[in-house]
Amino acid sequence: MKKLKIVVLAKQVPDTRNVGKDAMKADGTVNRAALPAIFNPEDLNALEQALRLKDAFPGSQVHVLTMGPGRAAEIIREAMYRGADGGYLLSDRAFAGSDTLATSYALSRALDNLEYDLILCGRQAIDGDTAQVGPQVAEKLGLPQVTYAEEIRVINERTLRVRRRLERGVEEVECPAPAVVTVNGSAAPCRPRNARLVMKYKRARATQEAQDASEDYFALVNERPYLKLTEWNVNDIRCETRELGLSGSPTKVKAIENVVFQAKEAKTLSATDGDIDALMKELIANHTIG
Ligand SMILES: Cc1cc2nc3c(=O)[nH]c(=O)nc-3n(C[C@H](O)[C@H](O)[C@H](O)COP(=O)(O)OP(=O)(O)OC[C@H]3O[C@@H](n4cnc5c(N)ncnc54)[C@H](O)[C@@H]3O)c2cc1C
Numbered sequence: 001m002k003k004l005k006i007v008v009l010a011k012q013v014p015d016t017r018n019v020g021k022d023a024m025k026a027d028g029t030v031n032r033a034a035l036p037a038i039f040n041p042e043d044l045n046a047l048e049q050a051l052r053l054k055d056a057f058p059g060s061q062v063h064v065l066t067m068g069p070g071r072a073a074e075i076i077r078e079a080m081y082r083g084a085d086g087g088y089l090l091s092d093r094a095f096a097g098s099d100t101l102a103t104s105y106a107l108s109r110a111l112d113n114l115e116y117d118l119i120l121c122g123r124q125a126i127d128g129d130t131a132q133v134g135p136q137v138a139e140k141l142g143l144p145q146v147t148y149a150e151e152i153r154v155i156n157e158r159t160l161r162v163r164r165r166l167e168r169g170v171e172e173v174e175c176p177a178p179a180v181v182t183v184n185g186s187a188a189p190c191r192p193r194n195a196r197l198v199m200k201y202k203r204a205r206a207t208q209e210a211q212d213a214s215e216d217y218f219a220l221v222n223e224r225p226y227l228k229l230t231e232w233n234v235n236d237i238r239c240e241t242r243e244l245g246l247s248g249s250p251t252k253v254k255a256i257e258n259v260v261f262q263a264k265e266a267k268t269l270s271a272t273d274g275d276i277d278a279l280m281k282e283l284i285a286n287h288t289i290g
Contacts, residue, residue, distance in 0.1 A: 003059035009121035010043035042122030044190035046183035070208030081193040099251035104136030138180035
């Protein structure tokens with residue numbers, strides 16, 4: 001069985017579990033500086049599936065592709081601490097304000113620079129929450145896609161078998177490779193960092209991060225080229241710039257409202273029929289449901 005080339009699309013997202021009042025800018029975009037940034041949870045599940053295939057097919061390679069600001073290189077390091085072989089940071093002001101159409105366009109053009117047998121991504125990002133990018137990337141690359149994957153097995157060089165988690169249970173499907181597969185949060189959790197890999201890769205940097213680095217750092221990179229994380233800007237991908245960023249984004253955020261619950265809005269309910277009944281009536285009356 002040949003060695004697989006697997007690319008994992010991973011997004012650095014604001015930790016929406018810690019959203020404060022300055023989370024959003026006036027123009028409706030996320031104030032990323034105000035929020036701790038994390039590895040999108042379901043992208044970690046996708047990474048684990050990739051690493052399991054690498055274990056199963058020795059010599060296979062796993063690389064992460066992420067589009068974002070310079071600090072998004074952090075999730076490439078995070079993936080390498082867990083066993084990925086490296087990654088690509090796609091970063092340029094031209095990508096700013098991208099909606100899912102523009103994001104998937106830029107990612108698909110970057111994927112044209114790479115060889116791959118399989119593209120894995122998370123089912124959904126916890127900030128935009130659209131679950132659109134994976135299927136859109138598949139469409140733009142003309143590849144088959146399988147969504148809501150819980151386990152991916154490679155049957156042979158041309159066939160994948162995927163167990164999907166659906167509302168009504170699980171389904172097993174076969175799909176020709178190469179393909180795009182989106183991975184569900186119900187899939188196996190990602191393995192932890194490996195201490196040896198943390199020591200090996202903790203000084204890996206993308207171009208933007210290394211701008212103010214010392215001479216010693218560049219001498220170290222010469223010795224250990226794997227410490228140089230590949231960074232691409234708009235000139236490194238063949239693309240129509242009008243299809244990037246805000247100009248390539250038909251989705252216009254009309255208004256954003258911060259919903260920060262006040263203590264007085266919380267209500268403690270007992271499990272009595274009366275309380276449940278009263279709550280249902282209230283939720284119907286204020287059109288939250290129904
Ligand atoms: C509150 C909010 C609401 C938004 N609403 C919309 C909307 O309604 N429509 C719209 O078009 N855009 C919307 N956006 C913008 C949207 O977040 C971005 O376009 C984003 O880059 C992709 O959409 P998503 O976050 O929904 O990702 P999803 O489509 O949910 O992501 C699915 C998977 O695609 C991969 N992926 C996504 N983004 C990247 C990336 N930058 N780098 C690498 N892999 C990636 C990851 O594997 C991820 O798990 C919204 C943003 C915010 C913050």
